Amino acid sequence: MTITTTTHLNFRGDARDALAFYRSVFGGDLAAVTYAEAHAVTDPAEADQIMWGQVTSDAGFRVMAYDVPSHTRHDPGVMPVFVSVRGTDPDELRRCWDGLADGATTLVPLAEAQWSPLYGMLTDRFGVTWVLDVEVPWNG
Known part of the structure; x- marks a missing residue:
């Protein structure tokens, strides 16, 4: 399965x-x-x-x-979910970031982070919060 x-x-x-x-x-x-x-x-x-x-x-x-139809309650709240986009190609992630950034609010600029060579967070023009990062092995 x-x-x-x-x-x-x-x-x-x-x-x-x-x-x-x-x-x-x-x-x-x-x-x-x-x-x-x-x-x-x-x-x-x-x-x-x-x-x-x-x-x-x-x-x-x-x-x-x-x-959501008008007869159904819809309360999106404040950042109730993040959509995480992880990849191995920094250039591809930058391209995705640049596309999503059109009309967005940047919460964390796309840059190097302690846990990833590339990480950023933004809320797009539809109110959806996206987290993009380069995936690295976890050495817990």
Whole structure:
């Protein structure tokens, strides 16, 4: 049996734009199904919002997202989750950082850290906090 975990992000009307943005940063394929396409419309104003969506890339990036319908409580809180992007290629991580940084708030600039040759944290324009770092062996 193989198990894969995928970060699933919840939005209120921004899922389509967020998924398109993440695809522009990480590449890959974007798949999305609206509430109308799934025959699951509960509010006509939300028919074209995303009921299920994901971006997947050959490099291993995967994220899912949907628009929480208005009849469902949605409180994203303050940094309730970080999306961690770890890799072995500093240039690739810098490219991802540069893409995510468009319209973002930098929390920790991308630079050398005590535990990694490259580490940074930002909150993107959709309110999602990302942590990027070069993975190094743990010598606990």
